[in-house]
Amino acid sequence: MRITMNIDFTKMNGLVPAIVQDALSGKVLMQGFMNAEALAKTQETGMVTFFSRSKNRLWTKGETSGNFMELVSMKEDCDGDSILIQANPRGPVCHTGTDTCWGEENASKTGFIDQLRAIIKDRKNNPSDKSYTASLFAKGINKVAQKVGEEAVEIVIEAKDDNKELFLGEAADLLFHYLVLLEAKGYELDEVMEVLIQRHKK
Numbered sequence: 001m002r003i004t005m006n007i008d009f010t011k012m013n014g015l016v017p018a019i020v021q022d023a024l025s026g027k028v029l030m031q032g033f034m035n036a037e038a039l040a041k042t043q044e045t046g047m048v049t050f051f052s053r054s055k056n057r058l059w060t061k062g063e064t065s066g067n068f069m070e071l072v073s074m075k076e077d078c079d080g081d082s083i084l085i086q087a088n089p090r091g092p093v094c095h096t097g098t099d100t101c102w103g104e105e106n107a108s109k110t111g112f113i114d115q116l117r118a119i120i121k122d123r124k125n126n127p128s129d130k131s132y133t134a135s136l137f138a139k140g141i142n143k144v145a146q147k148v149g150e151e152a153v154e155i156v157i158e159a160k161d162d163n164k165e166l167f168l169g170e171a172a173d174l175l176f177h178y179l180v181l182l183e184a185k186g187y188e189l190d191e192v193m194e195v196l197i198q199r200h201k202k
């Protein structure tokens with residue numbers, strides 16, 4: 001992966017701080033330092049690599065533990081002296097065994113909703129014959145709304161039963177079609193969140 005970067009390595013004698021964020025959850029995982037070589041190696045291998053000041057050499061996170069951090073994207077900050085990296089961690093990030101270097105858990109997957117919304121938007125704007133989502137948009141708003149109604153009925157039926165797998169499957173169907181309906185109407189999930197935030201304030 002080649003991402004054009006414009007980093008000023010002179011301010012801190014060849015090193016810049018690199019902050020690593022989980023690409024899915026947005027959680028800050030750890031912070032290290034990179035020199036130009038570490039930056040290049042991270043881009044070449046797709047595995048986040050730092051310059052370790054204690055080891056005085058390049059250090060690919062996970063090289064001993066196996067808990068590599070797969071590079072998703074990176075960018076420099078406003079004045080080019082700090083790097084923000086988005087990555088997928090293969091395991092706990094900290095050498096102490098915790099998910100982040102601040103002792104936090106990083107188990108939430110709700111950030112995937114934003115990825116899913118981006119995919120749904122793309123299916124609307126760049127429809128393909130093979131896409132189920134694109135076929136929903138093609139059928140129009142009434143059909144999408146009807147689908148949400150059907151999925152709502154199905155989750156009600158499963159709610160009365162005790163099958164976790166079937167219930168979660170219907171919950172996923174409902175959430176997915178709900179997001180498709182929002183997109184079909186041209187509204188953002190944030191607008192729904194804003195309604196909930198306003199209600200919460202009262």
Ligand SMILES: [Zn+2]
Pocket residue numbers: 030093094095096100101102
């Ligand atoms: Zn740590």
